[in-house]
Amino acid sequence: MDNKILSDALAAMLGTSNVKTDEPMRLHTTFRIGGPADYYVLPQTEKQITDVIAFLKKSDISYVVIGNGSNILVSDEGFRGVVVELGDAFSNFEILQEHEAGTDSVFIRASAGMRLIRLGNQFAANGIAGFEFATGIPGCIGGAVRMNAGAYGREFKDILVSARVIDDSGCIRELSVDELELGYRTSIIARSNMIVLDAVLKLRKGEPDTIRKNISELAARRRQKQPLEYPSAGSTFKRPEGYFAAKLIEDAGLKGCMRGGAQVSDKHAGFVVNKSNATASDVCELTDYIKDTVMDKFKVKLELEVVKVGF
Numbered sequence: 001m002d003n004k005i006l007s008d009a010l011a012a013m014l015g016t017s018n019v020k021t022d023e024p025m026r027l028h029t030t031f032r033i034g035g036p037a038d039y040y041v042l043p044q045t046e047k048q049i050t051d052v053i054a055f056l057k058k059s060d061i062s063y064v065v066i067g068n069g070s071n072i073l074v075s076d077e078g079f080r081g082v083v084v085e086l087g088d089a090f091s092n093f094e095i096l097q098e099h100e101a102g103t104d105s106v107f108i109r110a111s112a113g114m115r116l117i118r119l120g121n122q123f124a125a126n127g128i129a130g131f132e133f134a135t136g137i138p139g140c141i142g143g144a145v146r147m148n149a150g151a152y153g154r155e156f157k158d159i160l161v162s163a164r165v166i167d168d169s170g171c172i173r174e175l176s177v178d179e180l181e182l183g184y185r186t187s188i189i190a191r192s193n194m195i196v197l198d199a200v201l202k203l204r205k206g207e208p209d210t211i212r213k214n215i216s217e218l219a220a221r222r223r224q225k226q227p228l229e230y231p232s233a234g235s236t237f238k239r240p241e242g243y244f245a246a247k248l249i250e251d252a253g254l255k256g257c258m259r260g261g262a263q264v265s266d267k268h269a270g271f272v273v274n275k276s277n278a279t280a281s282d283v284c285e286l287t288d289y290i291k292d293t294v295m296d297k298f299k300v301k302l303e304l305e306v307v308k309v310g311f
């Protein structure tokens, strides 16, 4: 489609201030890496999301939906198509029901763009427990459902009741936790190209002070173990069955190893960090080298957890 026609159509649906062209993706990823997206759009209402997605599908234009960009690596060439950010406009939650008879359960519906850190702190203030494990993960609800994000022995699967999605045919459906087919850092959302609009979580009543204490203890553990002083996309590789990626990488002698500006963190070998103006090519060269070395030394296949965009 002609650029002018496409940008006019996007602006008509979303308003000119919500459509950016040639937007550097390094501004929208925690890795601080990524070339320009042809179009970067910020829908403000659910109708705008459904309209823009229907239009992009009908026009056969590539698109990718992102939240906080904390688990993606965008190529140096950027993205030829439309990046759809579900961000601040979808950053709210509502308490659906205080109690399930005879239990202390609390049900919450949280929108796709809601940051987990903000949500966790609001839960603490409202005396809602059970989300502490997720509160330090720097993503949004949509990305967390898609990735079945987890930490400290818990994952989204443990707290999800359902998610409302736009399916691949453009219909809005509510999928139960079983229908979401959540596995280790994956889900049907990833496999079937769905878009998460919001999710229902089942949590429980708790004491605000205890919840806050749990959150700050877990945050301290993160600060101590993880290289939060450098941009990254979190754990670079999935945990291979029966092993820990970080231990394999460390045992292979790769801690501190660099390609261009990308480094295997010398604090936590499971993280590739952007040490100094790394490019996506630097990261790919380094992750390929890590994979080959771990395969040669330990015969274990490492698989990227980070999602590549625009390659």
Ligand SMILES: Cc1cc2nc3c(=O)[nH]c(=O)nc-3n(C[C@H](O)[C@H](O)[C@H](O)COP(=O)(O)OP(=O)(O)OC[C@H]3O[C@@H](n4cnc5c(N)ncnc54)[C@H](O)[C@@H]3O)c2cc1C
Residues within 6 Å of the ligand: 030, 064, 065, 066, 067, 068, 069, 070, 071, 072, 086, 112, 136, 137, 138, 139, 140, 141, 142, 143, 144, 145, 146, 147, 148, 149, 150, 151, 189, 194, 195, 196, 197, 226, 228, 232, 233, 234, 235, 307
């Ligand atoms: C310092 C650091 C620590 C981290 N720690 C953890 C951790 O402890 N546990 C963990 O699991 N992860 C961790 N991560 C990774 C990341 O934060 C999570 O995977 C998070 O859930 C991604 O959310 P996001 O909104 O940033 O998703 P994005 O990075 O924006 O997107 C990730 C994927 O989800 C898709 N997506 C995003 N929003 C939607 C939507 N609404 N509908 C459909 N698909 C969508 C994207 O297309 C992409 O494929 C960490 C990352 C960093 C940088």
